[in-house]
Amino acid sequence: xxxxxxxxxxxxxxxxxxxxxxxxxxxxQATTMFWYRQFPKQSLMLMATSNEGSKATYEQGVEKDKFLxxxxxxxxxxxxxxxxxxxxxxxxxxxxxxxxxxxxxNEQFFGPGTRLTVL
Amino acid sequence: DAxxxxxxxxxxxxxxAANLPCNHSTISGNEYVxxxxxIHSQGPQYIIHGxxxxxxxxxxxxxxxxxxxxxxxxxxxxxxxxxxxxYCIVKYSGGxxxxxxxxxxxxxIIQP
Numbered sequence: 001x002x003x004x005x006x007x008x009x010x011x012x013x014x015x016x017x018x019x020x021x022x023x024x025x026x027x028x029q030a031t032t033m034f035w036y037r038q039f040p041k042q043s044l045m046l047m048a049t050s051n052e053g054s055k056a057t058y059e060q061g062v063e064k065d066k067f068l069x070x071x072x073x074x075x076x077x078x079x080x081x082x083x084x085x086x087x088x089x090x091x092x093x094x095x096x097x098x099x100x101x102x103x104x105x106n107e108q109f110f111g112p113g114t115r116l117t118v119l
Numbered sequence: 120d121a122x123x124x125x126x127x128x129x130x131x132x133x134x135x136a137a138n139l140p141c142n143h144s145t146i147s148g149n150e151y152v153x154x155x156x157x158i159h160s161q162g163p164q165y166i167i168h169g170x171x172x173x174x175x176x177x178x179x180x181x182x183x184x185x186x187x188x189x190x191x192x193x194x195x196x197x198x199x200x201x202x203x204x205x206y207c208i209v210k211y212s213g214g215x216x217x218x219x220x221x222x223x224x225x226x227x228i229i230q231p
Contacts, residue, residue, distance in 0.1 A: 045221075093163070110155075110165075111162050112161055
């Protein structure tokens with residue numbers, strides 16, 4: 001149990017275009033989803049936290065108008081990188097925590113990540 | 120969240136136990152110790168977490184010192200697939216609702 005998927009696994013786009021990344025919890029209700037970013041040879045950095053049905057909370061320095069997050073259901077969150085530029089090229093990873101039956105998860109379960117390359 | 124300190128890298132022979140230390144001397148009473156690992160180009164994987172008692176699951180054991188200022192993650196029989204970056208994270212007990220702060224972690228290399 002506690003499987004999180006991401007789609008696509010990799011994407012290449014031209015500068016100025018928008019890219020949408022999906023994150024799904026496959027076997028539990030993700031009441032909270034998180035989006036992280038990881039640049040080469042660096043650690044993961046939290047970008048934003050979203051609760052189902054609420055606006056996302058962004059970390060300092062992350063532009064909310066550039067990284068649009070939607071968490072419309074308990075199993076799906078999307079991250080849209082608007083007007084992507086080469087400096088947005090990174091590994092984007094989502095994670096989720098929530099409910100499975102009557103148990104709540106204190107740990108987070110991560111998706112496999114999406115590698116974005118902006119040309 | 121309390122800060123953690125881990126060695127940058129470690130080597131371990133395949134089949135031996137891998138012991139990964141973590142210092143968290145400023146941990147507070149309601150903070151748990153979580154361990155995650157990240158295999159190259161994949162998302163992190165949850166391993167184990169604990170508060171003050173030692174914990175064991177199918178992946179690893181977690182030994183927390185009595186004063187809770189340090190802990191050790193033990194992989195009992197390391198395999199080549201255990202080569203990864205291991206992150207020790209200290210988190211408030213309601214950790215599911217808060218994002219994780221990843222440090223640099225320990226790059227564990229299992230040698231054949």
